Amino acid sequence: MTNHIADFANSDVIWVMGGNPAENHPCAFKWVTKAMEKGAKLIVVDPRVTRSASAATLYAPIRSGTNIAFMGGMIKYILENKLYQEEYVREYTNAAFLVNPKFEFNDGLFAGYNPTTKAYDKSTWTYQLDDKGVPKRDLTMSDPQCVLQLMKKHYSRYTIDTVSAITGTPKDLLEQVYKMYSETGKPDKAGAIIYAMGQTQHSVGTQNVESLALVQLLLGNVGVAGGQVAAMRGLHNVQGSTDMAALYHNLPGYLAAPTVRDQSTADYLKRVVPTTSDPKSLNWWKNYSKYIVSQLKAWFGDAATKDNDFAFNWLPKMAAGKDYSHIPLFEAMKAGDIKGFIVIGQNPAVGGPNAGMERDALAKLDWMVVSELWETETAAFWKRPGVKSADIQTEVFLLPAASWVEREGSVTNTGRWVQWRNKAIDPVGDSKPDLWIANQIMNRVRAAYKKDGGAFADPITKLDWNYGDGLPNAHVIAKEINGRATADIKDANGVVQIAAGKQVPAFASLRDDGLTTCGSWIYCGYYTDAGNMAARRDNSDPTGLYLYSGWAWNWPVNRRILYNRASVSPKGEPWDPKRAPLKWNAANATWSGDVVDGGGAPDAIYPFIMNNEGVARLFAAGLAEGPFPEHYEAWESPAQNLLSKQQNNPLAKIWESDSNKRSDASKYPIVGTTYRLSEHMQAGAMSRNLPWLVEVQPAPFVEMSEQLAAEKGIKNGDRVIVENTRGKVEMIAVVTKRIKPFNINGKAVHQVGLIWHWGYEGGSTGDSANSLTPHVGDANTTIPEYKAWLCDVRKV
Amino acid sequence: MSVSRRDFLKLGGAAAGGLLLGTGAPNVASAGGEDPKFLLHKKIGEITTICTYCAVGCGQVVGVQGGKVVNVEGDPDHPINRGTLCSKGAANWQVIYSPERVTQVQYRAPGSDKWETKSWDWTLDRIAQKIKETRDKNFIAKDKDGATVNRVEAIAYMGGAQHTNEEVYTWVKAARALGIVYLEHQARI
Amino acid sequence: MAKAMFIDTSICIGCKGCQVACKEWWNLAPTKTTQVGTYENPLDLNADNYTRIRFNEYEASGKVRWLFLKWGCLQCTNAACVDVCPTAALKKNEIGFVSLERDLCNGCGYCSQACPFNIPRMETINEFTGEAKATKCTFCQDRVTNDLTPACVKTCPSAALGFTDRDKVLATAKTRVENLKQLGYTEARVYGETELGGLGRVYVLTAPASAYGLPEKPEYPALTNLWQNIVQPFGYVAAGLTAAGLALNWFATRRAQLGNVETIKPEK
């Protein structure tokens, strides 16, 4: 989230689309109702009337997989009715930037598409530069090559009629949504868009989210109190594990993971560090070298020296352009390329796309280590219904992990609050905290390499891994993540700023000469010599904007609202004085309120310091499939793309095989999607094993309209089969008024929604909806297309 | 961090109330008069933690009596949840002593149809041995073009969102040191 | 000072946090449920479920709405259960709830039968001997008499529940109804202000009571009235009159008998 949860209360309009916070984040929803109590409006756009929609001021239905069309219509509406926040757009986005005249868009494809490689040559997706190398701007935003005009042209095709024919949303509701939300384009109004996997889990997921960002930027809803792009993340520390980069493409703190092109830190920095020629652009990533070197120092300690390039080559390097994410991981496993698998607190046999195929893939492993509280479907794949255990040669270790009250440490919520957990009791039975398990395994591996040697032993034997023989102290590791000085750090006059061994107070003090360590630069400041900031418990709210700056710690640098510099005009005046997270006090040249992005006087720098332009991008060349989001149909769709000849995202990642066949609309005409229940958790181990939760939601089900049920002769509560080319599942039908058939370009299209929490293990068992979802990924992130695919339904 | 005894009752939620009645303001007056005061039948709690379900990050207070957790409810001082918890957070207590919970090391030999209970020592030694064997056998020092890559594609690591930050950091550090590139967690699914 | 639980159905999101928090606080055993085509479960109150959310789909003027109603003991002022309870295990507490002292309950079950809302349920301990205990929501009597809010109120994630002085609850509810009417919920109303002498639960509804499955006008049960106020007093009167008549008869007969008897007394 750019802001945080309590900030919903500052909003005038809250738009939920591709999420269902009342269902999946109930305790966050009170801040939505708090806003509504103050007069705010709630818009919910969803294929069905959800628990969130039950509270909405305005609900509009939408067919799954058509979000960009919906948002494209919104962008067109804002631009054509001039409802954008003009000064914000002109000054704080690249709307006024002039784009390379060779850039073009034609029938669903941007300039530079290569159909053979299925990739873009992005050389024309660039700005026109002046002689100093600074992008040219037309501050009137009327030049046909300026971003705003290109955008207007791009979205001119997204008429209400077309959008309605694609999305199935009635035209009057489309207009009501557009009108209600664009009210927040006024400088003294703020709107938040809440989303979750309903936006991301599509073959166009990243573009979906970008379309939300574009709307928010046009309306001046980024960086202000009550205005945010609110990603509602699912698990209690999915934010922290993303920050700490349990991800193939990152190192902690969103540093890029090295590829084969990065043969040295110099190569690496050349590839990853953006540059700017604009003196007003702070271009924060220019500090990249400090963060990677400090991290290498944290990992390899004294063994990382200037002379060995801080042991940069001890880090593994990926093959260039190769994707190692969830889907290709299981494809590689199925191909027999992966021999050993360590899986901790995750259950892909239920949660993975095309789960049947992923379960089969597990059998190709030589060994698998599962650390869990429960015997999950993944841990027990070798004895699942329909397989012969004797045929499966995988050696499986199931390690009993400690629960959340049996260990201590910090977790990071979706609003980036890093909060400390205290230990209440010793682990039950023989269970052990994950830190203990990691330490025990690594100590043994290290001892073996020290004793016997082995392939490239240095990164293992020389790893800075001195956590003792027992349970590592979480506070010690927290301090390592925060970072310390390896020697006295002096200023120009020789005065010691940070003494050797002291904690680094903030990432501004990090260095690329080896004098500092820091496990994750964005967490620098969370455990300083002043103590454990994550354990702070001051819940006062002096600004009245629900910032709670004294509660726990917010990365980065306890900043509660990201890009908050955009909440004031270039002159330093808040867009809305009644809800200003930042105030510039000209008299003593200081900021008060939240921790300001950047620093210095208001007009000294541009507000979006993480972009090398210094402003937000309405034209975003970084994305794989184009600088403007464009509607494409899902890989499996019952409809023709009405906007271009490109039926699907031309860059979507597709693994088509016998175990991942495409379901054709002629045979499988119903749109399928998956979602969760408030009473259950993800792949279910944490809820299906709790009898109280099983009691309140005992079985998986499929929701469908009364019309579809009538067509298929299904009555409420009947057992039905939902199937497609990848599998079939049997569930209870919930026939409801809350879903209606969609009118898609004159044709009635049905949609069903499946609950995906269930599997074959634990206190409550049932079929897994993910047996039906495809191995198809978004072009940028390879996030699987869980939310829009095809199927058919019949009564058992 | 533990809260002081004097805040004990407060943690039970005297401060919670309906939205329209004003969150945060104490709104329960004392029970007086003739009617009996009923004894609290269990301890509310004084150890604070964060809920283990979604990413809202609600505060919880944990009541421990005789070394056992007897109660888990919302932390009323927590600025986001203000003492509230959804059905999952409210059921969290059932995780701890669940009969379904795995509390001993389980091992499944190749081709076997059952689990066997094993000691930690045996298991950790064997896992370490498997990691080393697999890594040594499949380590890629240079790619086919001769560029240094120092990676292992034969071992994959998955998970993280159930860890604390310190745990996931430690595992990531270990995984990268081992040369693992198939590194993934729940962010995508 | 009487208190009340405030239940704003326009804010409730039906998450069932209250159901589970209640089970957690009271350590109630899970019951076996099945999916029959609804989000609602358990489908009825029982000895191990004191509260539950009732789900209703309501379509009016082309708009489909999903209504959630937190259900459980309404803590009536004119509480039939209290009147029929022979052991005073059920009592109207001055805080405004009907308390239940489990130790006093002898399991007669009259409360469960007299309740106009069918709330109290019997926990059968021995089917043959009839050993049982009444169960129901008591607003978490141990919590509320110790300055805490009921477990369900405390846990309510959307803050649809509140617990405070009844006057304040009523005033808030009325303001809220006015507010909702302005927002277009023309059928918004307060439920519980006067019903059965005033309920301990005060609801803000956004649709007719029937759309939530609530009785429009709940009534004190006529049979309870007949039994408690007519039959039982009649029993005392009849027994008293009979006893008096027999005493009278004894004196009359004794006198008649003495008239025929000569009693000889021994010498002193």
Add this chain to the structure above:
Amino acid sequence: MSSMATDLQTRARQVLVLRFTGAERVAHWVHFVAFTVLLGTGLFIYAPFLKAFAVGEAGIATRLAHRVAAIAFIAAPVFYLVFSPRDFFYSLKESFTWGKDDWGWLQNAWNYYAHGKAGTMPPQGKYNAGQKFNALTQIITFGLFVITGFVMWFGKGSVSPDVFMWSVVIHDLSVIATVLLFMLHLYLVAVHPLMRESITAMFEGTVTEEFAKEHHGKWLAEKVYRKRDK
């Protein structure tokens, strides 16, 4: 002791009339005990001032006692029927057979029972009208007790609350009816100055010939003497 024996032999020979068979007496006393227990345990939940016996553990014990007694209560007439069927049916028939003698008894009852004046009281059968009325009430309320008792015992939850509450009301009305008669019955057999002998009939089965003559003259003549004389 020997002088006593001598005295007895010198005294006039007393004639006793067998009024109740052993089975009848057993049935009566089982019924009596069961009824008393039922009444006592029932009263605990009827009368608030007795609630100390009804609460908690005590309540559970009295509830159990009530149910055990209920079984005995049902068992008594069954026992009667099984071990003394002829008397059972005779008594049953008598209870439902009302004639002018019963009218006569009713007309003279007050004078007789309050002032000891026999007046025009006709000779009575084995049961006089008062006893018949008592028996009838017992028979009817027995049925009501059993039906409503079973509803309350086993029907909770499976019958509608209205049926249950009607059962409670009817059970209580039956209690009231039987208690009033029980009071009268106890009074007559144990307290009433003229009727003390009737209690020995239930203990020993016999009454003196004089008592039988006075109170059940018709029965004595038709059922006892005639049988003896045969």
